[in-house]
Structure formats: C-alpha cells, structure tokens
Amino acid sequence: MQHTIHFHQASAQALNDDVLQHNLQKSNNLFVDKRKKAIDEFVPFENFRTQAAQIKQSVLDDLDQWLLKFESQAIDNGAEVLWATDAEEACQLVANICHQVKAKKIIKSKSMLSEEIELNKHLLSNNFTVIETDLGEYVIQLAGDTPSHIVAPMVHMNREQVSTLFTQHHHTPPTNDIQQLTLEARAQLRKHFISADVGITGANFLIADTGSAVVVENEGNARLCMTLPTTRIILAGIEKIIPDTDAAALMISLLPRSATGQKISNYISFSTKPHQPTDDNPADGPTRLIYILIDAGRSQLLQPDSRDMLRCIRCGACMNHCPVYQNIGGHAYGWVYPGPMGSVLTPYYIGLKQAKELPFSATMCGACDHVCPVKIPLTKLLRNLRQKVIHQEGTNTIEKLSLTLWNWLCHKRWRYQLATRIGRLLMRMLGDSSGMIRTIPGNPWTKTRNISIGNTPQTFMQWYEKHQQS
C-alpha cells in the first residue's frame, strides 16, 4: 500500500467533525484516569518498566538467535512455523493454509498485524468468509471502516451508529441499550464461532523458552478462536519474542495497566502445542497449530537508530495521552497505527515519502515518553524522522526562504540586533495598551489566543548591557 498520507488535511477535517469530536470527548479522559489509578496503586511500576525495556532490548540485540530458539521449541512441541518476508507473502501463506484445509469460514480475533498486511481483503478475494469476532472489530467490519485505536478500535463511534449497523445487518429492531447491543452481537457471533473452520489470532508475546504464544484479551473471542476451529493460525511480528515465562509475568503486569487501567486482563491464554485429535468428540482446541512469523519492515526497523521502536507492546498508552490524538482521533494518521507510535512506525513501514507529514504531527510534549511501559524514546525517534524527512524530501519554499533569511540575519550581530529592534517596534504597533496582541491579520494563533508582549521598554541585550555597566 503506497498511498500518501495527508495528515494536515485529515486532522483539519477531524477537528470539524462534530460527531467524532463528541465521541472522542466521551472517551479521552477515561483511559488516562484509569491508567493513572492503576499505576499509582502499583508500587513496582517504574522498576518493572526499566526491566521490561532492558529485556525487550536484549532480545532485539540478538533477535535472530531468539527467533531460532522459539522456532526450534515450537516445532518440537508439534507446531508448524512459517516465515513471511512481507505482507503479500504473509497473506498468501494464510490463504494457502485455508485452501489446504478446505476452509469456508474463517474467524479472527483482533490483530493489528492482520490490518497491516490487509489480510481480510486478500482472504475475501479468495472467496473465504471472514468474520471479525472482537466486538469493536466486528462493528468496524460491518461498517466497512478501519480501526481508529489499537486497543479500542471503535472509540470513534457511538451506540446509535452501532444500532443502525445491527439493524441493517441483523434485521433486528433498533436499540440504544448498550447491554442489548452487546448481547445481540454475542448471539450472532456464537453461530460463527461454532461453524468456523480456521481461527486466526495474533500474539501479544511469543515465549522462546517454551515455544508458546500469549494472547491477552477481555471478551473471550480470542479464546473461542483458539478453541473451536480445528486449525489455528497465529500471526506474529518477529519482534514479539520474549525470552521466558518470567518475562511474560513481567509484561503481563505492565500491559493491562498501561492499556486499560486493569490489574490484569480478563483472559490470558498460553498456547504451546496442538491438541490431540479424539475419536468421538472434537478436541478441546486446534489439532493443527501454525505460526507465521512476519517481517514486513521490522528487520529494517531493527537498525540501531530505530531499534528502540520494536520494544512496543501495543498498549496504546502513548496515543491515549497524546494531546494531538485526543483531539483528532486515529483515522487522521492515515494507516493502521495512530498517535505517537504510529507516527514513528508508519514512515518506516510504508515509506518516508508517503508519510512525511506524520513525524511533524507531534507537539513534542513528551507525554508519550513518560507513559510508555517499555521506555521507548518516542520524541527522539520522531526528531530523527524529522531530520530524515528534511534531508530526503526537503521542505517547502516559504520555510526554505525563512530559514535562509534567518541564517543571513544571524551571521552578523548588527543585522540581528536591527531585526530584533524592528520586531519589537512591530509588536508595539500590533499590541494594545494592556501589553497584549489580540489580532495578527491572517495568523490563526490569535483567533483563539492573545500574545503577551509585556510593557518592557528595551530588548534583553539593552537591559543586559546596561546592567553589566552598572
């Protein structure tokens, strides 16, 4: 997928979308407040954050060896392990498996990686029926939409929109009762769970020592995907490896608290081997377990100046605390991953040219750095990307001229001093008697804010030289 992301245009549209703004305002503080309460109650949080960052980093520094360890253990457990260099290959591998087992219906739990590789589109073009089973993803699928958050995919929608979709697709009466809507989805999806041939899940973590996949969820749909169908495919990025069960316990203490403010998510499943088929009854899980380890740009991200980003455990805390994301939602970021982590990943995964506006989407306030449970230096990564964009793509004519002028002014002290004195004069002309500039024609800042210029009669250098003499 090579489309260009027009972030500035999309964010302006998002700000003018009243329904979106109403829906975002309802949800914004909830994630922040719940996380804060959970972290405040968890004394070891900072210690565990440091350890989690170190553990993930040490695995990334030897990623080839850890992947081989995982593969070796998984194969010894009776699972199959396939590797995909890119999105297209990953989709083809999934389709091949589904053809091989003569699947008609495929059920999926939430997987952002599957969104990255556009798996559903590929499977539908191969005439498979694909059903998203996470409630939010199911609603998104019915709407023909895309997720706007990596943990809460339909945070941009409201109950009325859900009711309209259910009435249209289920032919049921409309309702604004959220419990009723949830029960309706439960009943509809249970039929699909029972009749599916293949279950596809992602993996929050892959444990190298035991050859296990860990899936963290609240609804139970992932458990159903990994219990009822006879074939299960696990899609995992190559960066998902952690060394052992101790690391798993550590990550599990950080992920739910950072994502939703829960001490622990409702269901955490460890899948280690295929189930044995039984003669008279279906097995309690898939008799065929297949991992697809997907690169799709991750090996490139592994280079030293961007490796930190692969520590991400997809909690969503960065976007929940981002003042930009809070005001525009996820779709304005134009691809699978929104917010600060998306602003770093998207340029690397789809191309700097296509996503050159995203590194500039941040205010660089640093909230994301502060809340990341694996201490990814997101602002540093964004700054690096900004430099890359300027070097590779250049900048616009006005900015070039402005910087050239600034460069010329700064080269000689007298030029700089003259410029600041002219600037001070202009400020006095624009300001009023109270020391405020209330309007600058054509400048959007002063539409909602004033600029204080104070009542100081001299420049700082004038004041400094005067005081030096005295």
Added chain:
Amino acid sequence: MKNTNSHSRQRVLKRIRQSLNKPIHGSPSDRHPPTPVHPITDFSELNKETPHHTQRLKHFIHAAIANQCTTQQIGSRQQLPEAISTYLREKPLPSTPSINSPRQIWGWEEFHPLDWVSANIRFQSEKIDRQISTENTIGLTSTTYAIADTGTLLLQSHPSQPLATSLLPETHIAVVHHDQIHHHLSDILSNTLISHIDNPQTVLISGPSRTADIEQTLILGAHGPKYVHLILITNESSPQKPQ
C-alpha cells in the same frame, strides 16, 4: 519437517543479521541454536508487597469480587453439590425452569462421583455440546492454581479437563482449594514451574467475560461466561491433577 519455506526464512534471518551487524549466514546449529544469555527478571520489588500466606484466601476473595465474581466457601468437596444447588436457587435467571425440575450442569470428570442426585442436579461429564445455548447454561471446572493479587484462576487443558467448559456456558463455576492460591502470577509462571504451561493450552481467567467497546461502557458476558462463581474449599487440600 514443519518448516516448509526455508527460502523466506533465510531472507528474514539475513536481513535481521544485516541490521544487527552480524555475519549473515548464521551457523550450522541454526536448527538447535544455542540460547542467548537470559536477561534476569527481578520480582523483589513486587514481593515486598506480599502479605502473609495466611492472608492469601482473604486477598483472593477480595480481588475476585472486584472482578465481578461471586464466591462461596465450603469445607470439603463432598459439600459441593449442595453448595451449587444453593447458589443456583438464589441466582436470578431470565427464564426460570420449574422449581422442582433438576438443573443441568456440564462438568469435568473429577466431579462425577459426587452426590448430584440429592442436590437435584443433572450432572453431565461428557464433552460440552458446542451447540449449547449461550443462555442458562452452566459449566463446572476445578483449577490448577489461583492468584490472590488479581483474583485469577489458572486452568490447563487436558482430555478430562476441556477448557471449553469454562468458556461456552453462560455461567462458569470454578472450584478452588485453599492450597492452590499463590500470591502473584510470577510465583506460578516462573521458570522452575515451566511444566505448568506444557499443556496444549493454559488460560488465566479473572472474572466474567467483558467488553467496553461501545462508548467505553463496561458490559459483562461479551462472548464468554457472563457469571463466574467461585467455590472455595477451605479444609481440604487439592487433589492431584491429571498428567
């Protein structure tokens, strides 16, 4: 040999090694590679918060209730059928069957020998019917471990202990013995107890299934059980688990 796409495998490994500035061809021992040095995980900060082991039951109940579970305490397994009968009598149901007709429960084989008839319960220990209604159905399981800190159950899949029993019905009743309760997840997932996730599937369950996808409003019973009822056995130790 389950790995059937060695060409892609080699390409991915080569790219990884290039980014890591390592030799790109790996070694002949790639099929059984030496494990890199394990980073050590230190849980001592967590263990500072651990209360005395005699408090574990109380903490577990407190955490389970916070997860929207209900709880009961009994002395021994023999009391289980009557305890369940009491729970079901008090449980509100959208459509209550005749007060005298037996309630049906799907349960693990280990509970079969108990006296269900006297409690007016029809107990079935064969594999749960996958077509069962999502309403008014009850599954009964035991647990391998429980975690006091988070009110969590650890269940492991086994032919006589299908996890589907804890997933498909509307109500999940779980039996927990006092000696199965540990304080933290790290106590039971540590490397020294690695066999605990050697079963095909192990699951941690912390209350009824839930979702807050629609307007961040919490609703119980998304896809899994809407009710989780824990029966704690305080005077008996847990039986041996099947291997």
